[in-house]
Each structure stands twice: as structure tokens, then as C-alpha cells.
Amino acid sequence: MSVDKVKRSEQKTLQIPWAAVVWLIISAFVFVIGGYVVTLRDVERFPGDFELSTEPTDSENTVKADIVAGTFEYNVVPELSNSVETGTFDETTDNPVAANLFENIPDITQVTIEPQTITITYDNDVEPDMYIRRAQRPVINAVLNDGATITSRVASDAEKTLVFMTSDDEWRYGSYVPALIPEGQQEVYETREAGENGSEMAQFIFERINSLQALTINRDSLIVTYREGAVENQVISRLQEALNEFHPRASLQPDLWVFTIAASSERIMDIIPINTGIPLFLYTLVLAGIEFAAFFSLRNSDDKLIRPLLRVVAVFLFFWSIYGHEPLWDFTLGLIFPSSTQLVHPNATVIEFTAQHLELVFVSSLITIPAGLLFGIIVTRDEFRELLPLVNNLVNSGQTVPTIAIVAFMAPIIGFGFWPAIIALVAYGLLPVVRNTIAGLEAVDPFIIDSARGMGLTPSQILFQIELPIASSVIMAGIRTSMIINVGTATLGAFVGSGGLGTPIASGLAMTVDSFILLGAIPAALLAILIDYVLGRIEFVLTPRGLQIEN
């Protein structure tokens, strides 16, 4: 007894509020990362490659490189100058938008373009819903507009006709030239030395091109003087490379990099650096504080409820804000695929995909868990014990059939979308719950039940007060397994259009965009870990304390 006491007091003095320390470390980490990852106002992605055209100048060894174009992505929303020509077009049209649509969407017979509406008539037997999905991307691409603002529907008054509409005033299309520095400014470096101490872009260019002797940076051109004997073409190509290399850095150094839209629009997109980690940083600091407080106020109590649940909520919110932090995903994927022009998915944000994914997992679990518990409880009652092998076989076969096969079977029967995926998930997730419920209930010492009966407990009292509490940890383990399996399996739902994190994976595989695959895979893996953690804590809370004591 006295030895016991000594041990316990020793443990007390050695206790460290690890949770609080971990949150502190995370908050520091978030602050640093958040300083790098910058939310860009007005523009979501920087445009890609530069095109230079060179023209000779009067001075020797000097060339003027004009930036004539930068490509850009459809999810960039620059205001473009040229309105789309309206009218009705057939396959022979030379209207760029219509021609683009004819090229990219099979079996179209006619395209009508109005200021806010594109109507497509097609001729094949594909389901309209499927077809509209197929046509969406080419339409968005063709008019170079923001995907999120285009809505689509199947025309109700005409057969085999799709209607795409924008909430913006008009369709626009065009191209632009990115500007290197704001309008009306100029940077002049007459010597290498000056350039090496100049602006970051100047430093970068001088560092890359050894033969560079003088440089003038205008809004949309560079005037380059190179060393005698250097090959002009090489200088130009190095310049091109340097600019393109500088571009990914722009997202980290937004104050250096300003774009203008060419042609008629002179609007400068202001890019203001924000430490996007600040809210998350503050949140983690508060969590560290709460953990400290909880540590000091609860350390002498046998708290088994407050702290685990507090942590569950805190960890979930933390992960959730990471899911919601689109620039972070952009930044991370940019680190992995520096040369990729497409990083985040154009159709939806990561948090939207994740929310859809969670919806799939939770809705299927809402069916799986009660059904599994019910099956497990019923077949372990004496009256229905003959059903035990039958139910066992049934749930076993549910897991034997590949999910993708169930999905494939369901699609023709009940169509595409959410519910076929749910059916597959339920069929697949039922086994662990049923099996663990049976195992947990069967493992309850029969003598405990005998003594309970002998004391006069009714069968339902025995079930709810004795069998279920004792089996709770085994049952929870089954629920946990089932939900984790479902997080993985739900990605397959994307093949029938259920949404979720499988969508970027599927489109990444179809379009061979590696970053999309990771954009689905990484959050899905994180989600599995997160759900496992949350359920693990819930399991801990639900397991009666008397059962957590080792024999």
C-alpha cells in the first residue's frame, strides 16, 4: 500500500501536459507555414508560361524581349475584353467558341450562343445527365470563364438539348499579357553589380544569365544587354526559362509580382500577402491554453469524459480548417509538382469534396451501425440463435463481392449518384459491425449472465446494463473498422457520380493530372486517420472504466 502511494506521487510530479505542448508546437508550425502560404485576393492561380517576342534595338548586344502572352487557366477570373460573338452555329463555323465546342464535345449538331446562354443540341442516346456532365468542362474551357458561375441544365422544352448559363453579364473570351511590374514603373540596371543588388526579379535574372550586363524591366518587356560574344538565342532562351522559373516563386512572394490584363483592360490585380495561418495559429494557441487549464484543473480527478471529447472536437476542427484551406493544398501540391499547371481541382474545393465524402461515410454508417447492432443482438438472443449462421454468411458475402461490382450493378438499376454508392457502402460496412457485435456479446462471461439472471434482472436489463456495456469496446472496434473501410471505399463512388474525394482521383486518372489524384488521395488518407482518432476517443469514453483496468 505504501509502495503504491509513493509510486503514484512520483508519477504526479513527472506528469507533463503533453497535449498542450503538442498544440503549442503545432501552432508554431502553422504560423511558419501560414507565412508562406498566401491567400491571393482576386486571383486563385497564377498564369503559366510566358511567351517572348524579341526585336533588335539600336544598341549593340542588346535585345528587347516583349512579353506577348501568358497562358492562363479557366479558373482564373480576369476580366477579358472580347465578348463572344453571338448567333447559331453548325459544324462548319469559324466562331472560336463554337468551333472549340464542336471539337471537344462529340455528336453536337448545333450550338447557339447568346450573351448569357449557350444552347447545345446533340444527337446520341447518352443519358442527358451524363451528357451534360461531359459537356460542362469544354463549355467552361471554351468561353474561358469562371467555372463556378456557369450553371447547366437539360432543356425542358426541347429534347437532347443542353443549356448552359452564366450569372455574369456576358460571356467573354480573350487572352492577356501578364505585366512584370505595375504600369508606369521601370527598373533600370546598367551594370551587373546594380542588378545583383536590385529587386528580387532582377537578382533572379542576373543570377541565371551569366552573360547579362544590363537590364531594363518595363511593364511588359525586358531590354537585355548581353556580353559581347554571347549567343543571342541562348540569352533569350535562358531569359525565357528564368521568367518561367520565377513564376512558381511568385506565389510565395506575391508582393513582387503584379499582373495586368492586356488588350483593353488595364486592371491591375492587387496581390496582398496575408499570413493565412493566423486564424489557425490563434486557434491552436487557444487549444494549448485550454489543455493547460484542463491539465491543472482536472489532474487530480478521474476525468474520463471532458478531456477526450474536448480533444476530439479540437482535432476535428483543426483538420477541418486544413481541409478548408485551399491555398495550402495549392502550395503543397505545387511543392510536389512544380511544373504542373493544374494543381487544385477546378470543380470544387477540397473541403467540398471532403464534405461530400463525409456525407457518404456518415449516411452509410447511419444505416450500417443500427442495422449491424440489431442483427448482432437479435442473432445472439436464444430465441433466434438458429439465424446466426445465416446472418454470418449474409454479411460475409456482402464483403466478398467487390464494391466496384456492387456500384456497377446498382448504376443501371437505380441510376447514378448518391444512393448506389450508399448501397455499396452499406453492404461492405455491415460485416465488421455485425461480426464484432456478435463476438462482443458472445464473449461476455456466461456466468456473469447467469448470476445476473439469478439476481432477478430481466432479459432486457441484462442486455442493456450488462451485455452491451461489457461488449461496448469490441462493438466500437467494429464500428471503427467499418467506418474506416468506408472512407476508403467511398472513393469508388465517384465512378457513379456520388461525389466525394474519389472525384478528383477519377478525373486525375482520366485526364492524367497527377496532382488531382493526390488531391483526392491525401485528404482521403487524412480523413481515415481523423475518423479513426475520433472514434478511438469515443470508444475510450464509452468503455466502462472497470473494463479498462488490467487484470
Place this chain on the structure above:
Amino acid sequence: MIEFKNVVKQYPNGFRAVDNLNLLVHEGEICVLIGPSGCGKTTSMRMINRLIDISSGEILINGQPNTELPAEELRRQIGYAIQQIGLLPHMTISDNIAIVPRLLKWDEDRIRTRVDELLDLVGLDPDISRDKFPRQLSGGQQQRVGVARALGADPPIMLMDEPFGAVDPITREVLQAEFLQIQERVGKTIIFVTHDIDEAIKMGDRIAIMRDGHLVQYDTPDTILAHPNNRFVRDFVGTDRTLKRLGLIRIKNLMDASPPTCTLDSTVEEAKQCFVDYGAKSVFIVDKDDGTLKGWVDKEELKTNTSLLDAMYEAHWVDIAVRQDATAREALSAMVARGFRVTPVVDRHGKLVGTITLKALQDLVSYDPTSTATTEAVSNVG
């Protein structure tokens, strides 16, 4: 009072686990059901609280058939303790003990008082044990809690199925002794199932020996040991049943309460006179003030010695005496081991209160004509 009337338990396959059992258990008595495995003893016990249904016949509890109440209500009025204890591992000790009181909707204050009282009764400190979980207790402590739980709502009847079967022999003896003390205070009517004849003899006011679903003999332990009904009972109680009988008798009922005594400062003459008065071969020497046994002196020694102190064999009472609350069996064992025909009997402070002779033990059991073998054995040892 529990009465079995022509009770039969027949299983669907025709096997009769209990066949026409008639048994009357008196109020406040411990009735031990004993017999080899499969004799129907546990089945009979479990039919009382209807954990097993009766096929025909009836069981009367205080004159009422036990089928009158719903099974659950009946069971709440009958304490139930089993060998495997069956404590609920997810509940604290106090919650375990409070199960039946809670089912009976006692108020919490009363339950709390009752739990503490019961923990005290079974020899556990309520302040330490109350909030512990079953897994934190030793096997013996768990058995005590099992007994306390069976006593929870103060039921007049208790069913106990080898309640001390799962602990080591030493703990079992302690628990048995403690339980007998508890029973002295609470006076329950107890059906006690065991397969251990020693336990049956020790615990039972009456023993019901069963075989193949039939009652073979139902009597007090002493009668069963002295007059086994038939060969089966004789074999079952064992060839050492005479020794077992001795185990039932306390020395204090058997001893000679006026032993030949001298004090330490007696003279040799006084001692010699003592030998004459008692006609004994040895005289015990005690302390003059508190009567503690200090040793003994033999007649022969007095002839050669002039001082009593020189003549006496000095020994601590623990080494030469038996306690007055020991059983005759223990006394016999001590005498055989030490080679005494007479051994002093002391109280727990070592005060000499009497003597017991081998002859007295022999006389006790030798009236039984069927136990000649044992009596001979005892004589040979003597």
C-alpha cells in the same frame, strides 16, 4: 422453509436430472446438497429460483409454490452466489452489491448504508473497497463481494453454488469460517451446493447426499458420518469418516476441566500430593498469577529432584497444548505428532483450562460398530 415435493426435472431427450426429489429445508439452516458430478444437486438448487423449470412436482417456499410470483420477482427475494462469482466487471463493488436493492427500488441512502454494512460484514473495509472495480480485487476478496452481493437485499433464503470453490484451500478455510460467523448473525435459510465432503461437513446443518437425481441420505453431518445409509454414502464420505467426525467436535466439550495443576512456586511435597489426588502420571505447572501453562512434571522426576523447578519440563504452551476451540481432530493430530496420551488444553491466552486424553477421543467414536477399522488405527497410533 423450503420444501421439495416430488420434484422432477426431465429433459426433452428423456434424461431425468432430478427424479422425484422430496426434501425439507428448515428455516435458518444450512442445507448442503452434495454428490458426484451430474447427480442433480445444482439442478435442484436452480429450480428453487426457477433458473431451471420444474417438469413436475412443486417447490414450496414458506408454504407458497415458487411459481406464484413472476420469476424475476422471485429471484430478487432469493440471494444467489456461484463459484464463478459473476461480478459485473464494469461496475464498482458498491454498484455490484447494490444491484438487487436497486431492482427493488430502495432509496439511495438506504442502499449506501446497506453496502457499507455488508462490506463490513464480509470483512472488507468499505472506504477502500467501495469504489474499486472487481478486477482490482483478489480472488478471495471477490468471493467475499459475491457473498455480500447475495446478501444485498437481505433475502431470507440464499442459494450458494460452491461459493468458495474458486479460491486456494487456505483462503477457502478462512472464508468458510467467516461465513459461518456471518450465518450465526444473519440466520438465513441456505441451500449450499458443493462436491467437497469436508466443506459439507464443516458448513452443513444438514447434508443431502444425492446420486443420479435421487436423494440418498438427508441428515445431520454427525449422523451421516456415524451411520451411512449404504455403501454409496460410506464410500462418498470416505474411509476417514471417523476422523471427519472428530473434526465436528470442539475440544472444550470433551475435555476434563479439572486438570492436575501445581504453580511454579509449589513445593515438591505439594506436587507429590497432587499426583496422589489425581492419580495422574503428569502434573501441569502454571503461573501463579495468570494461570498460564509453563510446563509439566513427571512422577519419576520428583523422586530424584528436590526442587520442583529442577524436575519440571519447561515448555511454551504453544508447543505442548491445544486450544480449547480446536476440534477433536486437531487434538488427535497434535497428540499423535507429540506422542502424548494426555495433552493440556488452554484458552487463547495460554491459560490452562483442562486436559484431553486419547482415551476420551477413542471413546467418542468407538460406539460406532461400523467404524472398527478407524478405531483400531487410533489405538495403534496411541
